[in-house]
Structures are given as structure tokens and as C-alpha cells.
Amino acid sequence: MIFLANILFVTTSLVYLAASALFLAHLTGRSSANALAPRLMVLGVALQAASILLSSVALHVCPVRGVHFALSVVSFAACVLYVSLRHRYRLDFIGAFIAPLALTFHLASRFGGSPAHDSDPAHRLQSVILPVHVITNVLGDALFLLAFATALGYLIKERLLKQKRLSGIFRRLPPLDSLERAEHAFLLSGFVMLTIGLMTGTVWAARVEAGHPADVMRAVLGYTSWFVFAAALAFRASGRWRGRRASYITIFGFLCMSLVMLLYVARTIGPLASLLMELP
Amino acid sequence: MIVVVGLSHRTAPVQVRERVAGGGESLDGVVASLMARAEVSESLVLSTCNRVEIFATASGAPTDAIRAMRDVFGQHTPMMTGEELATHLFEYGGGEAIRHIFRVASSLDSLVVGEPQILGQLKDAYDAAVASGALGGLLGRCIERSFGVAKRVRTETALGAGSVSISSVAVDLAQRIFGELSSCAVLLVGAGEMAEAATRSLGRGARQLRVCNRSIERAEALAATVDGSVAPWEDLERELATADVVVTSTSARAFVIDSAMVKRVMRLRRGKTLFLIDIAVPRNVEPSVHAIDNVYVYNIDDLEELVAEGMKSRLSEVDAAESIVRDELAVFDVWLRERTVRPTIVALREKIRAVLEAEREKAFSGKLRHLSVEDRNAITHMLDGAANKLLHAPTTRLKSVAGASTGGDSASEFASALQYLFELHDAEAEPKPGDHEAPIALSSSVAASSAWAKLIP
Structure with a gap:
């Protein structure tokens, strides 16, 4: 079963790699075919679902009760959301950002420690809080990943429109308004998830009396991200931060979230875990 | 042979075009007038603000057909004298005519190269010609193929991309x-x-x-x-x-x-x-x-x-589009040359089918009358298979010789030999839209034979 899970992992990586190459080739004008890449994304999602399921069964680990699968599940959730929402927001070519990110996250999950050496104290605490915390955070991260990719697309398109360079990538990216609406929708949904994740995380931290420096740093970054996103949404509602500014703040917020996730995963990697333990 | 007579933005200023196309309903009768002429066997009229053209198939000599088309053009353009009109008309015949039709459909001949309206206008003209029964197996096929050429040009090049106003x-x-x-x-x-x-x-x-x-x-x-x-x-x-x-x-x-x-x-x-x-x-x-x-x-x-x-x-894509038109012309040319031997092939298959069917019926009502329905079906299928296998090689070789650019004379010699050897009297006829070299299938008449067989004691 492990062997089959490994084959699925490699196949998923190859499919995401092919989708990334096709998306980028089309976005940069090197290929005119644009139907295959989204289909490869659908195939990648199916393969990744099978890969995660099989691996978790083989390793006797529930994917939402630990950090081992967190990265892969985040990229999986982001791809599912992309595949489901690409028509609604005309986001086909955002796949050029999503596919490489999904591939990176999927590959990174392989180096995110193994369940056997998982030092997450959550394993010692049987509670429904942890699955809720992990699910909402995973969904929140996936939505922020989509918001990040959409913000990148918006910034590129907006810059080209301001510079009046209207060929190539400009023509292949979705309409500016669609990008802005999609970015806002992803940001708002991600913020709801993040809020629930932070609340459950706070309760969980109090229960396990987590006082490790890495936990504190994570909490600080988590709250910082929450404030960044809250500010972005509030200022957008007031009309002050829209378009370009909103995109910059979305990217900043996503980077904060990525640091939280990096710390989360780094704790399970032997040498990094030791390094984090030595933090004052 | 396909022939084209017409005027367009390349040969006539707008003052002339509006007088010809502006005739409106007067052009409606062009197809009917042409079909009444013996020199033309198929016809289609394409009328837009930038062109008025008649596409036709010559029944005999192309020069006669072109003369007839010019006559009809003049009759239906009462706002201009014959001499005045003649100075603006262009004419194409054979390969040049087909190339022109492909270029028109692909919008390579349009005033604004790559504009998409011309294909829709040609499709409308095609529908009108089909409705009036003016299209047959040659011009009809050529126009249909031109739609495919236009689609290739649109999908394989960026001729229609970019805004031009x-x-x-x-x-x-x-x-x-x-x-x-x-x-x-x-x-x-x-x-x-x-x-x-x-x-x-x-x-x-x-x-x-x-x-x-x-x-x-x-x-x-x-x-x-x-x-x-x-x-x-x-x-x-x-x-x-x-x-x-x-x-x-x-x-x-x-x-x-x-x-x-x-x-x-x-x-x-x-x-x-x-x-x-x-x-x-x-x-x-x-x-x-x-x-x-x-x-x-x-x-x-x-x-x-x-x-x-x-x-x-758009203009940078013209070469690529012209190359597609050239490719498609070559393919159509092969089809045209194969078409010359098609009546012989159809006649040969019909003859073999008729002989086999007659012999089979004779046997089933004579020495083989005792056979069950299943056995009769098996024999019929066996005859179909044997005949199709025997005819496969001569059919494909004859088409291959005809399709080769230098095979025209050899193909007609082979076709004449087949007509002589098998006494194919109908093989000289011009192929019709429905003509095709379908495989021999006596089994299609098995049901009737079987019903008849059941009555035999």
C-alpha cells in the first residue's frame, strides 16, 4: 500500500508539473493550447485525493489530525477550489500561479516530518477542537493561496494597463474586475476560516498549556495575519484600499500565513525542531 | 470545372459596388437564371457590401460558362451598362477559382483582413443555393471545404485577433x-x-x-x-x-x-x-x-x-494563413483528380453487386433451396466479404494513380481498361453528390431473401 501511495504521490507531482508548464507556456504566449492545463488540474486533484487517502490509511494517520499532511491538504483544497470556481470568476489562467504553488506544497509535504516522529502535543489530547482547528486553517490557507495568486494576476494586469502595454500576458489574464472580485471573495472566505482557526487554536493552546517559543511565535504571526486581513477588508469596505493596494496587502497577509505554516511544519522536521527548541 | 465571375473592393470602387449590390432583389434571380443556362451546372451568389461574386461549375467549356455568367450578371444589374460592368469584373477558372473561394472564406481577400463576417455571409449564400437546388457534388463540396479552411485559418493563426478600429x-x-x-x-x-x-x-x-x-x-x-x-x-x-x-x-x-x-x-x-x-x-x-x-x-x-x-x-499572420490555403488546395486537388475515376469505381462495384445478387438468387431458388435462413445469411456474408476484398486493391490503386499529380493519363487509361473489360456503360457519367464507392453488401437484401425462403417448402 505504501508503494502504491508513493506511486500516486509521484504521479500527482508529475501531473501538477505538466499543468504548471502548460499554464506558463500559454501565459507567456509560447503555446496556444489552453484547454489541457485545467483538465490536468482536475486529474491532479483526483490523484492527490487518492494519494492523501491511501497514505493516511497506510500510515494510520487521520489527515486532519496532524501536520504531516497539512501542506498537501492545503494545496489539494486550493486546487479543488480553483477547479470549482475557475468558470465563475473566469480564472483559468490563475492556474499558472496555483499549479506551481500546489506542486511546491505537495512536494514539501513529503519533507514535513513523519507521523511516527510527530512531536505535535495535539496527539496527546483527544478533542474535537483539533480537527476543527486544522480543517478551518487548511481551508483558510487554501483560500488565501487563491487570493494570493489572484492578487498577483491583478497586479500584473493592472501594471500593464497603466503602462498601456496591452498584448501578450495582458490579453491572457482574466478581466481586471473579475480578478478583483475573486480576490475579495477568497479573502473574505479565508478570513472567516482564519477567525475560527484562531479561536479554536487559542482554546487548544490554553488546554495543552503550550508555551513553547515556536508556539508563541506562531500565535503572534497568526494574530498579525488576522489583523492584516481584517484591516484589508475594513479599508476595502470603506473604499480606501481597493485594487492595487488591496492586492499588496493580500500578498503581505499571505506571506504572514505562510510563515505560520512554515513554523508549524518545521517543528516536525528533526534538525529544525531542535533549533526551534533552543529558541530563548 | 469551377469558375468565378464577380467584382470586389479590389476591382470596383464603392460607387460601383453599391449600384450592383444595391440592386437588392434583382440579384435574387441570378441563381435561377444561371441554372436555366446549359453552360452552368451549379451556382452560388455571394453578395456583401464589399463584393458581388458568382461561383459556378461549368457544364462544358469554362469559357462558355464564364460568358453565360457575365451575361446573367449584366441582366441582373440594370443600373449599369454591360461595358461599364465588364471593366470591373474579374474571372477565375479551375485551381485559381478554388483558391479564390478558399481565400474569400478565410477572410484573406477581405477589405479588413481577418474580419469574421464574410464566413457567415458565405454560409448564408451556401444555404440559399442548397435550398434552391443549385449546388451539386463539385461546387457544393468546394464551398463546404472552404468552411473547413476558414476554420483552420481562424484556429491555427491569429488572423482574426486584435482590434482594427x-x-x-x-x-x-x-x-x-x-x-x-x-x-x-x-x-x-x-x-x-x-x-x-x-x-x-x-x-x-x-x-x-x-x-x-x-x-x-x-x-x-x-x-x-x-x-x-x-x-x-x-x-x-x-x-x-x-x-x-x-x-x-x-x-x-x-x-x-x-x-x-x-x-x-x-x-x-x-x-x-x-x-x-x-x-x-x-x-x-x-x-x-x-x-x-x-x-x-x-x-x-x-x-x-x-x-x-x-x-x-493580423498582417503578420497572412503568410501562415496563405500556407494553410495552399495545403488545403493540394488536398482538394487530389480529391478532384480521384473524382475523375469515381464513376468507373462506382459502376464496377454496381456491376459486381448485380452479378453476385443475380447468381445468389438463382442458387437459392435452385440447387441451394434446401438451405436454412442462417445458412443463406452465411453465404451472403461470405460473398460480400470476398467481393470487397477482391475489389479493394483495384479501387485503391486506381484512386492512388488518379490522385498523383502526374497520374492523369494513366488513370484514364486504367479507367478505360476497366470499362472495356467489365462492360461498364454508366462509367462516363458525371458523378452526383450521392455517388460513393460503398462496399458491396448483399446482406442488405438478405431480409427479403429470408422471408421469401420461408415460403419454400
């Missing part, structure tokens, strides 16, 4: 910013002719169209022609707050929309995207407005630059 560039830009125009409110500031043209395109799909002009009478007149409503000049700033796309074309010597005004407007809009198209000379919108967040200003120079880019990118 100020209005289409403006619409294209608005769509690239807002997506569907159905959610956009368009505001027309000034009532100049240029703005009217741009607004006709932009306003067609817009949610709302408002006209704001110093002279309320002119605003009302323009609003009526573009199906919009009038906004008072004093409300310009308020109108800007609710519009998504603004087209300015006033004759004012100073800026009508300045940076300070737009900053105020953007606060009212809560930062919502605003697209300003300034087609006035001198400009109506202060250039620094473009630097404001979420505001985009494109002036007439920007739009003309985009038009030039669109035209340049």
Missing part, C-alpha cells in the same frame, strides 16, 4: 477591464460624431447609457439615436461617480475632466474602477488622471496605436 479597440479594452459590458454604465461626454460611433459599439451591451452635453438639444438627439438617456451638463461630476466607462468627445479647448475632479469622484465611487476613453482633440481629460489609482485614461493616440498594432499583427 477605434470602436472595437474601445470595446475590447472595456471588456478586458470589466468583463461583460452588460454590468457597465457608459457615459458619453460631448456629442461628437466619433463618440457616437464608439458609443454605438460600447452602448450596445451596456447596462445604462447616458449622454452629457453642454447643449441639451444635441444630447437629446444623440441619446435618441444610441438608445440612451440625457444627463444635465451640471451633473457631470455626479454622473462620473456612477459610470464605469466614460467616452469624452467635446470640442472644449480646456480639460473638461481634471485630476481634482476625478479624485473627488473616486471617493464617491469607493475606489471602484473607472475607464475613460478620451477621443477628443484637444484632449478633454487631464493626462495626470491616469496616475490615480483604479483610473485608466486612454486617448485617441493610444487607441490609434492599438489599432495599428492589431492591423500589424
Whole structure:
């Protein structure tokens, strides 16, 4: 079963790699075919679902009760959301950002420690809080990943429109308004998830009396991200931060979230875990 | 042979074209008149604002067909004398005619290269010709193939990409910013002719169209022609707050929309995207407005630059499109040459089928009358298979010889030999649209044989 899970992992990586190459080739004008890449994304999602399921069964680990699968599940959730929402927001070519990110996250999950050496104290605490915390955070991260990719697309398109360079990538990216609406929708949904994740995380931290420096740093970054996103949404509602500014703040917020996730995963990697333990 | 007679923007000025195409219903009878002539066996009339052309198949000598087509053209163009018309008419025959039809369908011969309307117009002409029974197996096939050529050109090249008019560039830009125009409110500031043209395109799909002009009478007149409503000049700033796309074309010597005004407007809009198209000379919108967040200003120079880019990118695709036309011409040429031996092949298959069917029926009512229905079916299938296998090699070789560019004489010799050896009297006939070398299938008549067999004691 492990062997089959490994084959699925490699196949998923190859499919995401092919989708990334096709998306980028089309976005940069090197290929005119644009139907295959989204289909490869659908195939990648199916393969990744099978890969995660099989691996978790083989390793006797529930994917939402630990950090081992967190990265892969985040990229999986982001791809599912992309595949489901690409028509609604005309986001086909955002796949050029999503596919490489999904591939990176999927590959990174392989180096995110193994369940056997998982030092997450959550394993010692049987509670429904942890699955809720992990699910909402995973969904929140996936939505922020989509918001990040959409913000990148918006910034590129907006810059080209301001510079009046209207060929190539400009023509292949979705309409500016669609990008802005999609970015806002992803940001708002991600913020709801993040809020629930932070609340459950706070309760969980109090229960396990987590006082490790890495936990504190994570909490600080988590709250910082929450404030960044809250500010972005509030200022957008007031009309002050829209378009370009909103995109910059979305990217900043996503980077904060990525640091939280990096710390989360780094704790399970032997040498990094030791390094984090030595933090004052 | 396919022949073409007509005039287009290349051979006739608009004054001539409008007199020919403007005849309207007079052109309706062209196909009927042509089909009444013995020199022509198929015909189609393509009439657009840039061309009036007759495509036809010559029954005999192409020169006779062309003469007949010129006659009919003259009869149906009463607003011009025969001599006057003759100076503007062009004519093509054979390969040149087919190439012309392929180029017309692909929009390579259009005034604005790559424009998509011509294919729809050709399809309409084709439907009309089919409805009147004027198309057969040669011209009909050629026109059908031209649709395929046009599709290849459109999908494999960027001949139709890029906008080539100020209005289409403006619409294209608005769509690239807002997506569907159905959610956009368009505001027309000034009532100049240029703005009217741009607004006709932009306003067609817009949610709302408002006209704001110093002279309320002119605003009302323009609003009526573009199906919009009038906004008072004093409300310009308020109108800007609710519009998504603004087209300015006033004759004012100073800026009508300045940076300070737009900053105020953007606060009212809560930062919502605003697209300003300034087609006035001198400009109506202060250039620094473009630097404001979420505001985009494109002036007439920007739009003309985009038009030039669109035209340049289309023209750069012409070679690739012409290459596709050449490829398709070669394929069609092979089909044309194979077509010369098709009557022989069809006649040969019909003859073999008739002989086998007669022998089978004779056997089933004679020595083999004791056979069951299953056995009769088995024998029939065996005969079908054997006949098709035996005919496969001569059929494919004959077509291959005919299809080869230098095989014309050999093919006709082979065809004559087959006609002589098998006594194929119908093989000289011109192939009809329904003619095809279907495999021999006596089994299609098995049901009747079986029913008959059941009556045999």
C-alpha cells in the first residue's frame, strides 16, 4: 500500500508539473493550447485525493489530525477550489500561479516530518477542537493561496494597463474586475476560516498549556495575519484600499500565513525542531 | 470545372459596388437564371457590401460558362451598362477559382483582413443555393471545404485577433477591464460624431447609457439615436461617480475632466474602477488622471496605436494563413483528380453487386433451396466479404494513380481498361453528390431473401 501511495504521490507531482508548464507556456504566449492545463488540474486533484487517502490509511494517520499532511491538504483544497470556481470568476489562467504553488506544497509535504516522529502535543489530547482547528486553517490557507495568486494576476494586469502595454500576458489574464472580485471573495472566505482557526487554536493552546517559543511565535504571526486581513477588508469596505493596494496587502497577509505554516511544519522536521527548541 | 465571375473592393470602387449590390432583389434571380443556362451546372451568389461574386461549375467549356455568367450578371444589374460592368469584373477558372473561394472564406481577400463576417455571409449564400437546388457534388463540396479552411485559418493563426478600429479597440479594452459590458454604465461626454460611433459599439451591451452635453438639444438627439438617456451638463461630476466607462468627445479647448475632479469622484465611487476613453482633440481629460489609482485614461493616440498594432499583427499572420490555403488546395486537388475515376469505381462495384445478387438468387431458388435462413445469411456474408476484398486493391490503386499529380493519363487509361473489360456503360457519367464507392453488401437484401425462403417448402 505504501508503494502504491508513493506511486500516486509521484504521479500527482508529475501531473501538477505538466499543468504548471502548460499554464506558463500559454501565459507567456509560447503555446496556444489552453484547454489541457485545467483538465490536468482536475486529474491532479483526483490523484492527490487518492494519494492523501491511501497514505493516511497506510500510515494510520487521520489527515486532519496532524501536520504531516497539512501542506498537501492545503494545496489539494486550493486546487479543488480553483477547479470549482475557475468558470465563475473566469480564472483559468490563475492556474499558472496555483499549479506551481500546489506542486511546491505537495512536494514539501513529503519533507514535513513523519507521523511516527510527530512531536505535535495535539496527539496527546483527544478533542474535537483539533480537527476543527486544522480543517478551518487548511481551508483558510487554501483560500488565501487563491487570493494570493489572484492578487498577483491583478497586479500584473493592472501594471500593464497603466503602462498601456496591452498584448501578450495582458490579453491572457482574466478581466481586471473579475480578478478583483475573486480576490475579495477568497479573502473574505479565508478570513472567516482564519477567525475560527484562531479561536479554536487559542482554546487548544490554553488546554495543552503550550508555551513553547515556536508556539508563541506562531500565535503572534497568526494574530498579525488576522489583523492584516481584517484591516484589508475594513479599508476595502470603506473604499480606501481597493485594487492595487488591496492586492499588496493580500500578498503581505499571505506571506504572514505562510510563515505560520512554515513554523508549524518545521517543528516536525528533526534538525529544525531542535533549533526551534533552543529558541530563548 | 469551377469558375468565378464577380467584382470586389479590389476591382470596383464603392460607387460601383453599391449600384450592383444595391440592386437588392434583382440579384435574387441570378441563381435561377444561371441554372436555366446549359453552360452552368451549379451556382452560388455571394453578395456583401464589399463584393458581388458568382461561383459556378461549368457544364462544358469554362469559357462558355464564364460568358453565360457575365451575361446573367449584366441582366441582373440594370443600373449599369454591360461595358461599364465588364471593366470591373474579374474571372477565375479551375485551381485559381478554388483558391479564390478558399481565400474569400478565410477572410484573406477581405477589405479588413481577418474580419469574421464574410464566413457567415458565405454560409448564408451556401444555404440559399442548397435550398434552391443549385449546388451539386463539385461546387457544393468546394464551398463546404472552404468552411473547413476558414476554420483552420481562424484556429491555427491569429488572423482574426486584435482590434482594427477605434470602436472595437474601445470595446475590447472595456471588456478586458470589466468583463461583460452588460454590468457597465457608459457615459458619453460631448456629442461628437466619433463618440457616437464608439458609443454605438460600447452602448450596445451596456447596462445604462447616458449622454452629457453642454447643449441639451444635441444630447437629446444623440441619446435618441444610441438608445440612451440625457444627463444635465451640471451633473457631470455626479454622473462620473456612477459610470464605469466614460467616452469624452467635446470640442472644449480646456480639460473638461481634471485630476481634482476625478479624485473627488473616486471617493464617491469607493475606489471602484473607472475607464475613460478620451477621443477628443484637444484632449478633454487631464493626462495626470491616469496616475490615480483604479483610473485608466486612454486617448485617441493610444487607441490609434492599438489599432495599428492589431492591423500589424493580423498582417503578420497572412503568410501562415496563405500556407494553410495552399495545403488545403493540394488536398482538394487530389480529391478532384480521384473524382475523375469515381464513376468507373462506382459502376464496377454496381456491376459486381448485380452479378453476385443475380447468381445468389438463382442458387437459392435452385440447387441451394434446401438451405436454412442462417445458412443463406452465411453465404451472403461470405460473398460480400470476398467481393470487397477482391475489389479493394483495384479501387485503391486506381484512386492512388488518379490522385498523383502526374497520374492523369494513366488513370484514364486504367479507367478505360476497366470499362472495356467489365462492360461498364454508366462509367462516363458525371458523378452526383450521392455517388460513393460503398462496399458491396448483399446482406442488405438478405431480409427479403429470408422471408421469401420461408415460403419454400
